[in-house]
Amino acid sequence: MQRLWLGTFFGIILALVACLSLPVAAAEESRQTAGVILEIPEDARAGPAFDVAKATEAYIKLLDAEDRERSDSYMEGGYWLQLWGLLYGLGVAWLLLGTRLSARMRDLSERFGKRRWLHTFIYSMQYIVIGTVLSFPLAVYQGFVREHQYDLATQTFGAWMGDQLTGLLVGIVLGGLILTLIYGVIRKTRDNWWIWGTGVSVVFLIFVTFIAPVYIAPLFNDYKALEDGPIRTSIMSMATANGIPGDDVYWFDASRQTTRISANVSGAFGTTRISLNDNLLNRTSAEEIEAVMAHEMGHYVLNHSMKITTQFGLVLAFGYAFVAWGFNRAVNRWGMSWGVRDVGDTAGLPLFAALLSIYFFVATPITNGIVRIHEAEADNYAINVSRQPDGFARVAMRLSEYRKISPGPLERVIFYDHPSGRDRVYMSMLWKSEHQDSEPAK
Ligand SMILES: [Zn+2]
Known part of the structure; x- marks a missing residue:
């Protein structure tokens, strides 16, 4: 939704809040707990003839040609959508500036009292609503039509629209807040705004992360404590053994x-x-659930949230520096015709957002790389803690419902924010090969 046009900034914020997740998309020995039994392909079974490459292939083969073609095409279409999203967003920015609509929105906001922060907030509200309306066609295609084409969505259009409206309201409140803060910083610190702006943005990001589980996530889904049973017991046991506080796991x-x-x-x-979500609970085996939960615990224990936020802050600082440079050049040339005075003028927000979008588009391999490195770390943690190499490999295969299983090297570096399915399966089979005599954690 807003991520398409709000200069990627909120997209990045929302993505970061959501990124610490291992989303997913299944073989003989096993325990049955969640209703689904873990099947291990024949060539991946432990024994003297165990071979890492053969075991990996045995898992990869679980994905038939048709499904593979489908997930490849879903993923590759997503690459192009990043480009279309950027171009669409630039078109929206050009429209707002070139027609002086943005300047008129600013003039309107200045009729409300004398306080500049209020002008900024009122401008931001208009910007977010108008931007959402203008980018609606692409949002419908990307978020609704395409998801249904690939059988990934379960919502009716009405229910989907309901979520979009909720998202819009959240966007107005949070977007209005951060924009008001950033414009306050720009006006106070002038040339050095990009440094202070980065600080304010990172603190805001931490604030959003802090309130998200309590105030934002429940607007879209129902969260409940997991009831007593073997799944909860095994998760709590891993949590206790790894120093993770809290008495509950939520679904x-x-x-x-x-x-x-x-x-x-x-x-x-x-x-x-x-x-964890109900699809994981209902569609996968106990071994897979343990592997996934151990991955999430890895993010927690290894303090990934703060590390990623800090590294992202560094990337953002360069982004703001680029905006500071590009904004002045563009306004010197076209400011008069757009009715934009300077970088502290909210009427220039579409330009600000456009420049930041271009920067983040180019920086995609860096931001994906930051996340991917932490994801690989959490994978290692997961397999060591859960000791479920087959659960891990199976769940990595399920994830290939919507992630290309074997990307090329360049594709991986540019577009992957998680290790690929093949890398994950290989890693778990390598672990299994080195731990042939060990038992699962529970
Ligand atoms: Zn993860």
Whole structure:
């Protein structure tokens, strides 16, 4: 939704809040707990003839040609959508500036009293609403039509629209808040605004992460503490053994929106919690659930949230520096015709957002790389803690419902924010090969 045009900034914020998640998309020995039994392909079974490459291939083969073609095409279409999203967003920015609509929105906001922060907030509200309306066609295609084409969505259009409107309201409140803060900083610190702006943005990001599980996530899904049973017992046992505080694991009704399997760690400080979705609970085996939950615990124990936020802050600082440079050049040339005075003038927000979008588009391999490195770390943690190489490999295969299983090297570096399915399966089979005599954690 807003992520398409709001200069990627909120997209990045929302993505970061959501990124610490291992979303998912299944073989002989096993225990049955969740209703689904873990099947291990013949060539991946432990024994003297165990071979890492053969075992990996045995898992990869679980994906038939048709499904593979489908997930490849879904993923590759997504690459192009990043480009179309950028171009669409630039078109929206050009429209707002070139028709002086943005200047008129600013003039309107200045009729409300004398306080500049209020002008900024009122301008921001108009910008977010008009931007959402203008980018609606692409949002419908990307978020609704395409998801249904690939059988990933479960919502009716009405229910989807309901979520969009909720998202818009959240966007108005949070977007209005951060824009008011950033424009306050720009006006106070002038040439150095990009440094202070980065600081304010990072603190804001931590604030959003802190409130998200309590105030934002429940607007879209129902969160409940997992009831007593073997799944909860094994998760709590791993949590206790790894120093993770809290008495509860949460589950939520993601099946109201999607068929995807996922879990996540959200929150910060007092609000941190680990949640898994109902698709994971209903569609996978106990071994897979343990592997996924251990991955999420890895994010928590290894303090990934703060590390990623800090590294992202560094990327953002360069982005703001680029905006500071590009904005002045563009306004010197076209400012008069757009009715934009300077970088502290809200009428220039479409230009600000456009420049930041271009920067983040170019920086995609860097932001994906930051996340991917942490994801690989959490994968390693997961397999060591859960000791479920087959659960891990199976769940990595399920994820290939919507992620290309074997990307090329360049594709991986540019577009992947998680290790690929093949890399994950290979890693778990390598672990299995080195731990042939060990038992699962529970
Ligand atoms: Zn993860």
